[in-house]
Amino acid sequence: MTETSLTVAxxxxxxxxxAILEEGLRASGVDKVVVIPDGPGLQASVAALQPDVIVVHxxxxxxxxxxxxxxxxRQAERPVAMFVDRxxxxxxxxxVDAGISAYVVDGLRNDRIRSIxxxxxxxxxxxxxxxxxxxxxxxxxxxxxLIERAKGILMARKSLSEDEAYKLxxxxxxxxxxxxxxxARAIVTAADLLG
Amino acid sequence: MRLxxxxxxxxxxxxxIAAATLGFARDExxxxxxxxxxxxxxxxxxxxxxxxDAAHMLGPLAIACALxxxxxxxxxxxxxxxxxxxxxxxxxxxxWAEMAPASDALPExxxxxxxxxxxxxxxxxxLTLGTxxxxxxxxxxLRLFARAGGLDLDAHVRLVVVPPxxxxxxxxxxxxxxxxxxxxxxxxxxxAGLGRIAAxxxxxxxxxxxxVLALPATGAGFAPALIRAVHRAGLWCADPxxxxxxxxxxxxxxxxxxxxxxxxxxxxxxxxxxxAGATRCAPxxxxxxxxxxxxxxxxxxxxxxxxxxxxxxxxxxxTERAAALYRPDLFDGATGG
Numbered sequence: 001m002t003e004t005s006l007t008v009a010x011x012x013x014x015x016x017x018x019a020i021l022e023e024g025l026r027a028s029g030v031d032k033v034v035v036i037p038d039g040p041g042l043q044a045s046v047a048a049l050q051p052d053v054i055v056v057h058x059x060x061x062x063x064x065x066x067x068x069x070x071x072x073x074r075q076a077e078r079p080v081a082m083f084v085d086r087x088x089x090x091x092x093x094x095x096v097d098a099g100i101s102a103y104v105v106d107g108l109r110n111d112r113i114r115s116i117x118x119x120x121x122x123x124x125x126x127x128x129x130x131x132x133x134x135x136x137x138x139x140x141x142x143x144x145x146l147i148e149r150a151k152g153i154l155m156a157r158k159s160l161s162e163d164e165a166y167k168l169x170x171x172x173x174x175x176x177x178x179x180x181x182x183x184a185r186a187i188v189t190a191a192d193l194l195g
Numbered sequence: 196m197r198l199x200x201x202x203x204x205x206x207x208x209x210x211x212i213a214a215a216t217l218g219f220a221r222d223e224x225x226x227x228x229x230x231x232x233x234x235x236x237x238x239x240x241x242x243x244x245x246x247x248d249a250a251h252m253l254g255p256l257a258i259a260c261a262l263x264x265x266x267x268x269x270x271x272x273x274x275x276x277x278x279x280x281x282x283x284x285x286x287x288x289x290x291w292a293e294m295a296p297a298s299d300a301l302p303e304x305x306x307x308x309x310x311x312x313x314x315x316x317x318x319x320x321x322l323t324l325g326t327x328x329x330x331x332x333x334x335x336x337l338r339l340f341a342r343a344g345g346l347d348l349d350a351h352v353r354l355v356v357v358p359p360x361x362x363x364x365x366x367x368x369x370x371x372x373x374x375x376x377x378x379x380x381x382x383x384x385x386x387a388g389l390g391r392i393a394a395x396x397x398x399x400x401x402x403x404x405x406x407v408l409a410l411p412a413t414g415a416g417f418a419p420a421l422i423r424a425v426h427r428a429g430l431w432c433a434d435p436x437x438x439x440x441x442x443x444x445x446x447x448x449x450x451x452x453x454x455x456x457x458x459x460x461x462x463x464x465x466x467x468x469x470x471a472g473a474t475r476c477a478p479x480x481x482x483x484x485x486x487x488x489x490x491x492x493x494x495x496x497x498x499x500x501x502x503x504x505x506x507x508x509x510x511x512x513x514t515e516r517a518a519a520l521y522r523p524d525l526f527d528g529a530t531g532g
Contacts, residue, residue: 058241063234067236096241
């Protein structure tokens, strides 16, 4: 099997993550990368495409469909064998940690499987890290907004300057051994309730 | 001690769900977290690679994983069963009309199915039946059902896997002509007007072994406490008086987003068979009673025989290697049985 003849299918309930992996595999020189939508038409799409490798996210409900197809060696539909390279426990652990499993056609060279999985692991881990950072950024922004609102409430009710309002929040947080955002949330909640 | 237990949302996950949510695990000093898994394959891989401490698992898949026949090999053991029976074969309304069996008796239904399946295979458009995983009692029950009608399933029928929550949609789209799936999905398909329950799993193979509690064979010091907790939860599930509460628990906790009334009827084996409202009461349809929980090595031997019969495994020692994974000694030690 030559490099250029390789067809890789990507199945992932997250279209964004699938796109990132697709791009990564293309960039690494895989000739044909096809994202197959998760869902009822999956079996027909896989049978029609006849991929050499299927990279599938662990969260995909379609994995059992692929397991059944992989046992079809006696039928016309193309055999898709095995999970990764079974002898390589470290690789398998890294793949599962990253949320990946793979089904590989019989006879594909081990180093080709490895390089595809390496890319998938890198891309999926990067995606998870980005998502985490985005989540943190979102919650940081939400915290900051809460603190701004609490300051505004204190400034209006107690005729304080912005700086004094912030210092008051900070002092209260230190006294109660809580985070400033927790005090801010309490103030905003109380103000919402009491009008 | 904190443990994570994987499960797939099905009625027979009841004992583990009850153990985690009704305080049975806490009483044993366990902080038992449930992890809902999107597929059997992912549940197997996560258990095999240590992401899960224990799992609600298809009996044959636990055996296949331990013997290196499916996914990453892992030394698992089965110290407890979780139920017997629970599956049924539901066929599309169109297929049932074509079969038109003279009665609901299994030999007549199976013969009618075989007749249609042969005709369709000859016409070059074979019937498609759904199952849940290659290593499942569902797959074996479909083959036994076909054989009851004198039919070799693999030679005449396309077998595909459909994730249980997708079975109703697959019937609606005509992607499958029938499906062997666990409770409550047969009842759901009938309630949606999309199918006819043609045979119950317990008609095809009486007291058929089904889901098990699977654990790592070594290093699971928590095993006795977990077995006790799940067993006590199982006894709670066994009490018919608790059925409405259990149905509510499954609807909320198991992500079985279905009417609790339908679940409660299913748990009691009170089934509606078709859109016209024909009913059947089969108390053994899904057995969660006190007698099912002790793991029986004979069940493992039966699974090994089915695996061999359909070409999934071979070898003289397969049967005894499978039987050795079932550990009634651990169950007895933990429950004082």
